[in-house]
Amino acid sequence: MSTDGYSPSAAPQSRGRWVAPVATAPLQSRLTVPGSKSLTNRELILAALADSPSRLTAPLHSDDSARMIEALRALGVGIDFEHGQGVFGDDVIVTPVWPLQGDALVDCGQAGTVMRFVAPLAGFARGEVTLTAHESALHRPMGAMIKGLRDAGVDIDDGGRWMLPFSVRGHGRVRGGEVVIDASASSQFVSGLLLAAPRFDVGLRLIHSGGRLPSMPHIDMTVESLAHRGVHVERPAPGEWVVPAGPVRGKDVAIEPDLSNAAPFLAAAMIAGGSVTITGWPAHSTQPGHMLSDILSVMGARVSRRGGALTVTAGSHISGVDLDLSAAGELTPTLVALAAFADAPSEFYGIGHIRGHETDRIAALVGELRRLGGEAHELDDGIRIVPTPLHGATWHAHHDHRLATTGALIGLRVPEVVIDDIGTTAKTMPQFPQLWQQMLDGIDVPDAQTLVP
Numbered sequence: 439m440s441t442d443g444y445s446p447s448a449a450p451q452s453r454g455r456w457v458a459p460v461a462t463a464p465l466q467s468r469l470t471v472p473g474s475k476s477l478t479n480r481e482l483i484l485a486a487l488a489d490s491p492s493r494l495t496a497p498l499h500s501d502d503s504a505r506m507i508e509a510l511r512a513l514g515v516g517i518d519f520e521h522g523q524g525v526f527g528d529d530v531i532v533t534p535v536w537p538l539q540g541d542a543l544v545d546c547g548q549a550g551t552v553m554r555f556v557a558p559l560a561g562f563a564r565g566e567v568t569l570t571a572h573e574s575a576l577h578r579p580m581g582a583m584i585k586g587l588r589d590a591g592v593d594i595d596d597g598g599r600w601m602l603p604f605s606v607r608g609h610g611r612v613r614g615g616e617v618v619i620d621a622s623a624s625s626q627f628v629s630g631l632l633l634a635a636p637r638f639d640v641g642l643r644l645i646h647s648g649g650r651l652p653s654m655p656h657i658d659m660t661v662e663s664l665a666h667r668g669v670h671v672e673r674p675a676p677g678e679w680v681v682p683a684g685p686v687r688g689k690d691v692a693i694e695p696d697l698s699n700a701a702p703f704l705a706a707a708m709i710a711g712g713s714v715t716i717t718g719w720p721a722h723s724t725q726p727g728h729m730l731s732d733i734l735s736v737m738g739a740r741v742s743r744r745g746g747a748l749t750v751t752a753g754s755h756i757s758g759v760d761l762d763l764s765a766a767g768e769l770t771p772t773l774v775a776l777a778a779f780a781d782a783p784s785e786f787y788g789i790g791h792i793r794g795h796e797t798d799r800i801a802a803l804v805g806e807l808r809r810l811g812g813e814a815h816e817l818d819d820g821i822r823i824v825p826t827p828l829h830g831a832t833w834h835a836h837h838d839h840r841l842a843t844t845g846a847l848i849g850l851r852v853p854e855v856v857i858d859d860i861g862t863t864a865k866t867m868p869q870f871p872q873l874w875q876q877m878l879d880g881i882d883v884p885d886a887q888t889l890v891p
Contacts, residue, residue: 456860456871458833458849459878464712464752467877471700471716472526473498473693474725475866476656479506479551480663481691483633485532486515486559488667490688492532496524497693501865502549509546509556513563514539526869534688537610540565546602548575548796548837548865553602554626557583558634561592563608570603574837577601579623579794586619586631587612590638614638614683620648623794628679629660635681636669646677652791654765659724666691694720697727699867701772702843703877704730704750708739709779710850711752714877719748726766733761733769737776756780758825764788768795770821771840774803775847777823778812787820796865797836803844806833810852830854839865846874 478498483506485492497503507517507530516533540563546552553571557580560567571578581600588594591613596604614635621627628644628651635642651657661671661679668687672680700716707714720728731741731748738753758780763770767789777784792799800821807814809831813824830853833845842862849855863870 454859454861456857458846458855458857459875460853461706461710461850461878465707465710465714465877466712466880467703468715468717468747468882469703469873469877470525470718471695471703471873472500472867472869473524474696475500475502475699476551476659476696476725477663477693478503479549479555480629480633480660481693482506482510482530482532483555483559484663484667484686485688486510486513486534487634487637488532488534488686488688491534492688493520493690494530494532495522495690495692496526497530498696498866499527500868501547502551505545505547505549505552506556509544509552512542512544513559513567536562538563538608540567540608542567544569546571546575548572550575550578550624550626550795553578553580554583554624554630555633557606558587558592558612558630560606561587561590561608561612562610562634562637563606564610566605566607568603568605572837575796576603577794580604582619582621582623582627583630586617586627586644589617590614590631590642612638614640614642616643616645618645618647621646621651622648623791625651625653625656628657632657632660632664632671632679632681636664636684636686638683641683642679642681644679644681650764650788651677652764652767652788653726655724655726655728662724694718694723694725696866697723697725697730698768699727701727701730701769702775702847703873704734704748705772705776705847706850706877707750708734708737708752708756708776709847713749713751715747715749717747719743719746721746726768729766730769733766733773736761737773737780758782758784760785760787762788763820767792768840771799771803771844772847774807774814774821774823775844778807778825778828778848779851780823780825783822783824785817785820785822787817789821790819796838797841799838799841802834802836802838802841806841806845809833810848810855828852830856832856832858835859835862837862839863839867843870
């Protein structure tokens with residue numbers, strides 16, 4: 439059993455400038471992708487709050503999950519690694535402690551799930567817990583979480599900034615009760631409070647008071663994860679959740695593949711021609727990426743399922759579309775790459791909240807496409823893409839893993855696209871450059887040994 443921060447079998451990550459490889463033939467590839475970041479970090483939180491140890495099978499090993507593990511260890515939670523059946527690394531064994539320990543510093547890196555999910559846990563610590571983040575992530579919205587935690591009885595000193603860094607003076611318990619917040623900037627505010635709510639003294643009645651909630655599938659994911667551990671969340675009205683105080687069960691949990699991280703690989707078949715198959719595709723999932731089969735079909739692909747695998751095959755063309763992506767904003771960068779090669783303009787809307795992600799994704803996508811000669815326009819709540827001939831240039835990742843993979847997609851058809859830092863993909867997929875090349879080479883990826891660059 440290992441206690442290292444990364445799984446010993448996780449693949450190394452390339453760093454720095456990376457020339458996106460051009461597809462020279464139609465693709466014929468079958469791939470497995472690492473575990474879901476969203477599920478891994480939710481299950482790590484729930485395991486830390488549980489009444490007995492838990493085992494996470496085939497979890498994600500990446501920068502984001504490593505930040506979560508480091509944060510939980512800083513609060514006294516026991517986390518170990520043990521060899522399992524996962525292709526991309528060891529299983530994780532979580533041994534909870536109660537109360538959590540204070541006098542801790544939590545560096546959230548660039549991980550929104552860490553800053554929004556760990557902040558409520560800090561109230562359960564005995565002593566002060568300071569949360570900070572990478573300088574590129576300090577801008578990310580935290581005001582609704584700070585307000586919600588204060589209303590639940592958590593003592594927070596944010597210096598009046600309503601953002602990171604801030605300190606929580608933990609008292610080993612959190613009162614809970616009724617909390618009203620505006621979560622329109624991020625569904626993670628809702629998820630973070632719901633995950634911690636069973637441990638609040640009186641549970642939680644959470645009411646969203648703002649505009650349309652983005653990324654509802656992620657809230658559904660949180661509710662479903664709680665249910666699997668014996669916590670029933672009531673929904674008396676839209677935008678309202680009631681969580682009773684009570685135990686969280688320790689449990690062995692198998693982590694699904696990350697369907698949003700599979701998106702660039704599936705989209706690659708539409709840009710380069712041929713087909714790409716992703717194995718282990720769940721029949722049911724609350725991940726937003728589960729919507730890809732319908733979205734890619736609308737955009738012109740042939741999509742099929744067989745034997746637990748999803749295959750996307752290129753059609754005769756890529757169709758321009760108008761799509762509401764409010765439920766799946768994280769797919770926007772991949773779909774923008776497809777839209778750049780479509781037969782008509784496309785508009786993606788309902789995604790104003792992605793301006794507050796790792797970077798302002800709308801502005802960054804528009805700017806980088808224009809850098810390559812494309813035509814793109816920011817909308818109040820979205821982005822418009824007008825297909826035009828593109829040329830090679832440096833594509834800036836903006837410290838954003840999904841911007842980096844968008845550049846890789848465009849580079850399949852446009853020579854000399856250079857990603858300024860492919861290492862940003864380590865946030866959720868350290869193996870991305872190796873998997874991308876193996877997809878182009880037509881190599882099936884049955885085990886982690888093939889991922890050594």
